Amino acid sequence: MIAPRASYRLQLNKHFTFADATALVPYLDDLGVSHAYLSPVLKARPGSTHGYDTVDHGQLNPELGPFEDFRRLARTLQTRGMGIILDFVPNHMGVGGADNALWLDVLKHGPASRYADWFDINWHSARPGMEGKLLVPFLGATYAESLAAGYLRLKPDGEGFAVWAHDGDKLPIRPEDASALLQHHGSAGAVITTHTGQAGHAESWSALDSLIATQHWRLVHFSTGADEINYRRFFVNSDLAGIRVERPDVFAHVHALIFSLIEEGLVDGLRIDHIDGLLDPKGYLETLRARCPRPIYLVVEKILAPHEALRKDWPIDGTTGYEVGAQLIRVLTRGAGEPAVSQNYAAFVGEVTPLHEEIYHCKLRVMDNELAAELAALARYFAAIAWSEAATADLSEAGLRRALREIIAQLQVYRSYADHTGMTARDRREIGYAVARARRQQKQIQPMLFDFVGAVLGGTLGAAYDPRAIARAVGRFQQYCGPVMAKGFEDTALYRYNRLVALNDVGAHPDRFALSVAAFHDSNRRRQANHPISMLATSTHDSKRGEDIRALIAAIADAPDLWATAVAEWRAMLAVDGRDTIHPNDLYLLFQLLLGGWPVSGDADDLCARLQGAMVKSLREARLRSDWGVNDTAYEAAVTGFVEQALVNDRFLASFQASSAPLRQTGQRKALIQAALKLTIPGVPDIYRGAEDWEQSFVDPDNRRPVDFAALARRLAQPLPGRDDKLILTQSLLQLRRRLSGLFSEGSYEAVDCGPDVLAFRRRLGADELVVLADLSLGHDAGLPTIADLPTIYGSAAGPVWIMAGKR
The missing domain is CATH 3.20.20.80 (Glycosidases)
Known part of the structure; x- marks a missing residue:
């Protein structure tokens, strides 16, 4: 290796x-x-x-x-x-379409397919007519509407016949049906003619409808998946099927x-x-x-x-490395600013739901909607165990569903990890806390339901019960908890709680405002001891916002009064007849995205369209004033129109540029410190495509835009004065890592005390030494002490970070 x-x-x-x-x-x-x-x-x-x-x-x-x-x-x-x-x-694998041969074989042969057990499919359903069938929720209209409109067509496929939905999703016909059709009609052409109707005349499609009814699959509107899906998915994506x-x-x-x-x-x-x-x-x-x-x-x-x-x-x-990115932005977020930042947010948007309550309610919401079918299936697994012994036979499936729902909502980690060896003390503690919190929160749920679920999950149910059934139920529980947390917290709550969205990202908890220097050092020491080549990430394809957007927004905590005055002024300028035209929480998010996303280069030609896309996605993820399944197109249009009008309002733009300038200056300093720390602390730094330069992407698909690598290469080749600071810093430190690879992979990590406003550490291996000093003062402009007689790799008299390395 x-x-x-x-x-x-x-x-x-x-x-x-x-x-x-x-x-x-x-x-x-x-x-x-x-x-x-x-x-x-x-x-x-x-x-x-x-x-x-x-x-x-x-x-x-x-x-x-x-x-x-x-x-x-x-x-x-x-x-x-x-x-x-x-x-x-x-x-998981991609399904639907016509390209996954394993999936197509399952559709064609049903439970008899050699791949039927490769996917996580429940072939036994309580719904009449669904036994031995696979739900396929890929239609944009109801099945009846799609059939009548002629969106479903029978076609030969070289091995028989298949129904094609919207000419995109292939659904093979059972081989026995294909043979019978050919025997009866004599040719493939006659089969197709017999099963093709006239668009707009529902009765003309009755032959195709009858044929579809006998298949191993049931084709439905995409929304039906939330309530009736019978295969494990990746989160709520029905076109990504879990594999075993x-x-x-x-x-x-x-x-x-x-x-x-x-x-x-x-x-x-x-x-x-x-x-x-x-x-x-x-x-x-x-x-x-x-x-x-x-x-x-x-x-x-x-x-x-x-x-x-x-x-x-x-x-x-x-x-x-998600957790490292969260730590880096928190150590750069000024803790003293938290009370004012919180007060400013509440004053702007009104009553604020505490984040822990928001997460709890969002997890409940996703279990009641997008992941309802999986919760119902999970309850059936637990009910089957309960009903197998007289001592617990009185427990109802509905009651167990309510108990499981509450326990999962209270779980503070993504999942537990019980396996054939049992459960660790840590996992048992997490489950125990969740059950205890659930009991306190939902006193109307019978205690014996919580007792039973807790015993199943904790491995203390007793020898009378089938251990295989218990293992299956616990496994399903663990695989379900992650999607609930991801969709409830990451993809919903993080788009509702907009106090300081620099802290709202994958791996972060925005109620944890700042990180102390001591805690940052401790985390680095633990990583070096336990996982010294763990990856370090500040931007990824999963990021809600690019690393430098977060750094720029974090500057609000350095000057919360300036920010409060600015957003009040901007709000008044953009109001119509003295009233907001979009919800204040969305407006507050927009102002933060504009602060973080205004290009450091100054070229804002495509900013409007990018901001509009980011705002629409944020609205749908928050699921308050729009949603993915049922869009409020009128409100979305109001928001995108508001963005467009704001960015052509000269009075607003002049105020924005003047008021935000000191914040953006502070934010750029934070960005440089963030990059320097990632490239020098224990671990393996990962550079997301283009993030060696200023990374100001919004959430995907914005962060998948093409990168102009030719321009970056030209800038690296330019003389020093023409280079961009972050690009210099990144290249300088990456090349230093190459020259002193042993120092970075094996060198010590020692905290250096330079006072309350400096984050400093030393790394040593033999004669090689590295010293890093980062200015954490208000605005990051107090100046840094010189504590090492080493060559300067990066730094300047007015810079927020110094890196010195060489031999002692």
């Missing part, structure tokens, strides 16, 4: 291929990274912009180029002493190509996507390590609660 020194995330798709990545290698080498960290490369659904919808684990995505192009990329990197880390998705990678045959199939790439020496590491979605994360990782053809760098996407540590018994090198 080539130990990673620093990685660079690349988003591959048909517009940025293996060949494009190969052409970028000289730039990456000049920048100073050691590894290209690639988004998923296995075959995905056509046109995929992200690659997480794998449809075939046995081949590379042809849209990214042929296999030889991938091999050429790997070899080109290797000639420069560099390598590849791959993002890999073991939890814990099965040996599935594991072997899913990893065959990846292992061959590793064996050939083309891949040095894996980033495992959504580790919490797996039935047994630890078991999966142990199997992966044991079967991998050679040692690799291995990190997992794991979102840790503030009080949660990464498990030491997982055989991994660390996480993808």
Whole structure:
């Protein structure tokens, strides 16, 4: 294994291929990274912009180029002493469309398919007519409307017949039906004619309707999935179906190509996507390590609660670094400003729901809506256990559903990790706290329901009950908790609680305002001791906002009075007849996004459209004044119109530029400190595509915009005075990491006391030494002391951060 020194995330798709990545290698080498960290490369659904919808684990995505192009990329990197880390998705596959052969086989053969048990499908339904059927919720209109309109068509497919929905989703017909149709009608053409009606005449489609009724699938409107889905999904995405990678045959199939790439020496590491979605994360990782053809760098996407540590018994090198990004912005957020920031938010928007209550209610909301079917299925698993013994036979399925709903809403971590060896004391404690809080919150729920659920989850139910049924129920519970937390907290509550959205991101908890210098040092020491090459991330493809947007917005805490005066003035300027035209919470978010997103370069030509997209997505994620399933198009239009009008209002723009200038100056200093710390603390820093420069992207798809790498390369080649500060800083420190690789991988980490307004530390290995000093004073402009007789790598008299390194 080539130990990673620093990685660079690349988003591959048909517009940025293996060949494009190969052409970028000289730039990456000049920048100073050691590894290209690639988004998923296995075959995905056509046109995929992200690659997480794998449809075939046995081949590379042809849209990214042929296999030889991938091999050429790997070899080109290797000639420069560099390598590849791959993002890999073991939890789910892309379904729907016409490209996943495994899924199509299941649709065609139902429970008899050789792949029926590869997906997490419940073939037994209480709904009449659904036994042995797979729900397919991909229609944009109801089934009846789609059928009558002619959106469903029978076509020959070379192996029989298939129904095509909107010419995009293929649903194969059972082989026995195909044979019978040909025998009866004599030719495929006659079969098609008989089963084709006239658009707008429902009765003319009766033959096709009768044929569809006999199939192993039931085609429905997409919204039906929330209530009746019978396969495990990735969160609430019905076109991403969970796979049972814990099965040996599935594991072997899913990893065959990846292992061959590793064996050939083309891949040095894996980033495992959504580790919490797996039935047994630890078991999966142990199997992966044991079967991998050679040692690799291995990190997992794991979102840790503030009080949660990464498990030491997982055989991994660390996480993808979300928690580090949260710590970095918090240590730069001025704690003394919290009372005023909170008061200003409440004064602007009115009554504010505390974040912990918002999260609780949002988790309940997602369980009652988008994830209702999964909760009902979970309750059935627990009811089956209860009904198997007289002592608990009185417990009802509905009662167990209510108890489970409340316990999950109260759980403070993404999931527990009980497996065949039992449950750790930490997991038992988390479950115990959740059950206790649920009892206090919902006193009308019978205590014996909580007793039973707690006993099942805690492994104390007793020997009379079927251990396999218990293991199945606990496994389902654990796989369900993650999506509830993700959708309730990350994708809903974080879009409602807009006090200071610099703190609202994946891996962060915005009620935890600031982080002390002492706590920051402690976190770095623990990482160095336990996972010294864990990844460090400040921007990712999952970020709600780019790292420099967050730094700029965090400046509000340095000058909350200035901010309060400014937003009051802006609000008055943009009001109509003295009234807000959009909700004050949305207006407060918009002002923050404008502060963080106004380009440091000054080129704001496309800012309006980007802001409009970010605001609409924020509205739908918050699910208060619009939603994904049922959009309030009138309100969304009001918001996008408001953005447009604001950005052509010269009076507002003049006020914005004048009032925000000191905040933006402070925010840019925070951004430089953030970048310097990430590149010097223990761990492996990851640079998200383009984030070596100012990263001011909004939430995806904005953060997937093309990067002008040619312009970045030209700027790196320019004389020093013409370079951008962040680009200088990033390149300087990445190249320093290359020159002093041992210092960064093995060197000590020692906190240095330089007073309350300076964050300082020293790293040493033999004669090599690094000293970093960051100015944490108000506005980051108090100046820094000189404490080391070492050459300056980066810093200036007015700069907020000094980096000195050399030999003592």
